[in-house]
Amino acid sequence: MKIATFNVNSINARKDLIIRWLTEKNPIDVLCMQEIKCEEERFPFKDFENIGYECVVFGQKAYNGVAICSKLGFEEVQKGFGDPFWDEQKRFLRAKIQGVDVINIYAPHGDLDGEKHTYKLQFFKYLRQYLQDHYNLARDNLVLVGDLNVAREDIDVWAPDLLHGTIDFMDDEREVFEEFLQVGLHDLFRECHPEEHGFTWWDYMTAAVWRDEGMRIDYILASDPMKKRCEDIYVDMWTRRRRSPKPSDHAPIVGVFKD
Incomplete structure (x- = not known):
């Protein structure tokens, strides 16, 4: 099973790029997308159906939004946590696919201080508690992916x-993120590539991707059993180092898991 996570920064702006990537370059089995920036009725379901994918969407107009597109079908789907406060922003989507729970997360970007910063820290605490309440990560087949900021x-x-001290690299953000990982999740890219930076985001405005001035803020995290099944993990730069179709500011990460 080949699972990818990709912050697309608007699905309708990035549709042609993604379709080309999936059909010409990298036939992913399960594609988890974040920041789709559209409600469900505006998602291009037909374009993905035409190349063999079934998609589920938890969308929001102009902001946030997550989607999972699968060539392998879905056994279960859960849109949102089931909590009105945390589901006001569309950031959580879960699907069971061939016995594996795949959770797709678009974490808050936050701010240097104030309400958005507090919300981001509390989001990771809530997500950690959710995992503790619903999973045994020493036993269950779980892959949690997304733009975790x-x-x-x-x-x-x-x-x-x-x-x-800047957004996404603040001490308290990093501390709460490490506490979140301690629930029993493995950062597969870092465990497999301890010496490689593995950047997944580069600023649009400064053409930073051509100088590789980036950050690693997108992740594939796994429970113990799924860590053992991981055969490969890499950042696919085909979608990012290009001028047309216009890229997202993120590149996808791809994880390969044996049966």
Whole structure:
């Protein structure tokens, strides 16, 4: 099973790019997308059906939104946590696919301080509690993916001294993220590639991707059983290092899991 996570920064703006990627370059089995920026009725279901994907969507007009597109069908689907407060922003989508629970998350971007910053910290605490309440990560087949908007360590940013204390690389964000991982999740890219930075986001405005001045803020996290099944994980740069079709500011991460 090949699972990818990709912040597309508007599905309708990025549709042609994604379709080309899936048909010409990398035939993913399960594609989890974040920041789709549209309500469900505006999602291009037909375009994905035409290339063999069934999609489920938890969308929001102009902001946020998550989707999962699968070549393998769905056994279960859960849109949102089931909590009115945390589901006001569309950031959580779960699907069971061939016995694997796939959770797709678009974490808050936050701010330097104030309500958005507090909301981001509380989001990770709530997500940790959700996992503790619903899973045994030593036993269950769980893959949690998404744009989590936190760079863990110095290796995960291009200039740690310059970026320290900025959004996505603040001490309290990193601390709450590490506490979240302690629920029993493995950061597969870092465990498989301890010396490789693995950036997944580069600023549009400064053409930073061509100088590789990026951050690693997108993740594939796994329970113990799914870590054992992981055969490969990599950042696919085909969708990012290009001028047309216009890329997202993120690149997808792809994880390959054996049966």
